[in-house]
Amino acid sequence: MTGQGRLARVREAVTGALWPLPTAAIVLAVGLGIGLPVLDEVLESGQRPLALVFEGGPSAARGILSTIAGSIISVTTLLFSLTIVTLQLASSQYSPRLLQTFVRDRVVQVCLGVLLGTFVYALVVLRSVRSEDESDDSSFVPRLAVTVALLLSLASVAALVTFLAHQTRQLRVETMMRDVHAEATTTLGRLVGQLAADDQPDAPLPAVPGHARPLCARASGFLVRVEAAPLLETLAGCGAVLRLDRRPGESVVAGTPLAWAWTDDPAAWPPADELEAALARHVVLSFERSPAADPSYGLRKLVDIAARALSPGINDPTTAVHALSHVSALIGQLSSRDTWHRRVTGDDGVVRLLLPSWDHGALLDLAVTQVRSYGRQDTTVVERLFSLLAEAGWRARSAEQRQAVREHCAALTAQSLEEVPAGRTEDDVRRMAAAVERALEGRWEPLRS
Structure with missing residues (x-):
């Protein structure tokens, strides 16, 4: 592993944990708690006493x-207890994957750091206070340190x-979805x-040739990223070409x-042991995504929120509709490319x-299919799904993207005609499907009559 790779892994571990800022605050508090009393003694021995400090x-x-x-x-x-309650609520009500967002919250980390640092600082300074009956020397009060x-x-x-105040805002599902949207953006x-800097073509990857040899993983986890430079050196050294079989997040x-x-x-076999060892070193896996x-992780979180909101235990279609609005916005951003592959x-x-x-079709499938299945009987969810497809069709930039929108619109239309949502008719379903098709043709019409 290169030094840059180690630095990236350390940075990911630190930014994804709750402890770094509070730990830094504790270390700083210990240093101040030791250093300020020493400075107090130096200043006390001078000719000019300190002003505006503690005088007790x-x-x-x-x-x-x-x-x-x-x-x-x-x-x-108390704050730790409230944090745990918040994490438990977010996990059970919305999605376990939202815990990452809370753990990375800088406001929570700074507040805990201030409180823990103050506690440790007070304890460290307390040890330096001396009264006359406790020391052969005169009594000592670190006035600056107490101040x-x-x-x-x-x-x-x-x-x-x-x-x-922050936790009150964070407990709102709208705030959670906003944070997920911002992270995904x-x-x-x-x-x-990165793709623009590398001048990556927006096209599918070439197929794996028939003489290719499979390379097996030596560890389990979710694919986080690939350290391309050192892996490329190994491939160049043995004259091989390598294609991963997993996408990020899988x-x-x-x-x-x-x-x-x-x-x-075709007659030459690449060195499997050497390449598998290189994969183990330079393909970063983690126990969580x-x-x-x-590019799909933000969609995954938002779809989780929508799916959980449509569960019988929660039954909150309004939250699902709001989540689909964020999903639609992300799909629009993702339509800037057909594929996100790298060469x-x-x-x-x-x-x-x-x-x-991920390619556009897979991302649209992730955004629509699960919610379409769970929300098939809810009128507002079905209407929002048609709206999402119309918005995706309006922003589609290629024939492949428009074809993916048409396929999902056809599936949603067939499902809705088979089981017409309450308060709507088959003509309403066909009218919404027609509005999606017109959006694909560049003609915007409202879905509601």
Whole structure:
């Protein structure tokens, strides 16, 4: 693994965890708790005393620091409890995959860091307070350090208020969908930039030749990303071409084919052991999906929210309709390309690494099929699905995209004619299907009469 690859994995681990900022705050608090009392002693021995700082004696300083530490740890416990409740609610009501969004929330991390840092700082400073009966020297009160503790306690109150206000907003499903949409938009922007920089053609990958040899995975997990540069060096060294068999976000099972490899000479076999070892080093797997290189992950989360909202235990079609609005917006962004595949060329000008990704048809299928099945009896959901297809058809930029929209419109129409939604007629269904077709032709008409 290259240094850049290790750095990327560390960055992904840190940004996807709750502990980094609180840990940094604790370390900083320990440093301040040790350093400020030393600075206090230096300043106290000078000719000019500090102004506008704590002026109480050792007992008052101990009382203030003890009160700050005790109250802050109680508040921190409350905040941790609220965080766990929020995570449990998001997981059970909407989607377990939304937990990633909460864990990466910088506001939660900063608030917890302020509270934990204040608690640790108060404890560390408390050890430096001395009264005359406890030391051969004179009593010592770290006045500057106690003043900083008072300021940190005010910051902790502000962090508590900020946390409660933030969590109140985060518990709203509209906020969750907005955050998922924003995350997916960031991912798409990054992928579009990478594909444009590499001048990647917007076309399907070439087929695997008949003499290709399967390469099996040595570990299991979800495909996160591929470290192309070091893998390309291995392929160039053995004169092989490799095509992955999985898209970003798909599951990889140890012992099953992960890729295909071949050489220009059908009679020559590529070195399977060497290539499988290279795959194990440079294909990044994880126990959970990541938006790092996956254009479908945002859609997956939003469809999960819609599907969960349509379950009998929740029965919230309005949330499903709102989720489909976000899905439609993402489908529009994804229509900028027919495919999201990558071809990586070696220094010799030969394409040696083929990295399949999602195409428009697969993404539209992900967006529509599951919700169409679960929401077939709900009038508002069926109407929103027709609207989504009309919006996707209006923004379709190629014949392949328009054909995918037509296929899903035909499936939705057949399903709706077989089981007409409540309050609608067969003529209403046909009229909505006709509106989708007109959108594909560049003529926009409202679905509702």
